């Protein structure tokens with residue numbers, strides 16, 4: 001599979017593959033946790049090495065509100081907090097020309113994103129799919145996972 005890096009294509013395919021992904025999500029629930037974690041972690045390492053986040057920055061342009069106003073202050077100017085709290089996605093104030101201006105001191109949540117090195121992948125697919133439409137790393141890992149597992153949409157009721 002050729003890696004997909006085009007953000008418009010990824011957003012488009014996320015819509016087209018909505019039912020397919022939901023079916024794959026159900027399939028994953030019955031798989032061996034450790035086996036899926038091992039594959040997902042390896043794919044994450046491989047794909048992350050091939051995708052340049054400084055050419056993307058899409059996660060920083062599609063933030064979802066997080067719990068407290070104090071936490072939001074890191075990403076939003078104080079006067080805009082109430083406005084951004086109710087949006088589905090917004091751009092972080094620290095992003096300039098697709099680059100993080102506080103990269104070396106960025107919050108831990110930014111360092112951990114897109115969280116694919118965590119365990120128990122099969123219990124976290126809801127969150128993974130939320131990031132799938134925005135993040136080329138997540139998109140490609142999820143698609144390659146289908147291939148590695150030999151999962152085929154033709155064998156499901158989706159089609």
Ligand code: SF4
Nearest residue numbers: 060092094095100110
């Ligand atoms: S602090 Fe930096 S890495 Fe985190 S969301 Fe903002 S721009 Fe992105």
Ligand code: SF4
Nearest residue numbers: 053056057058059135
């Ligand atoms: S983590 Fe994903 S969405 Fe964020 S910059 Fe890297 S490839 Fe883009």
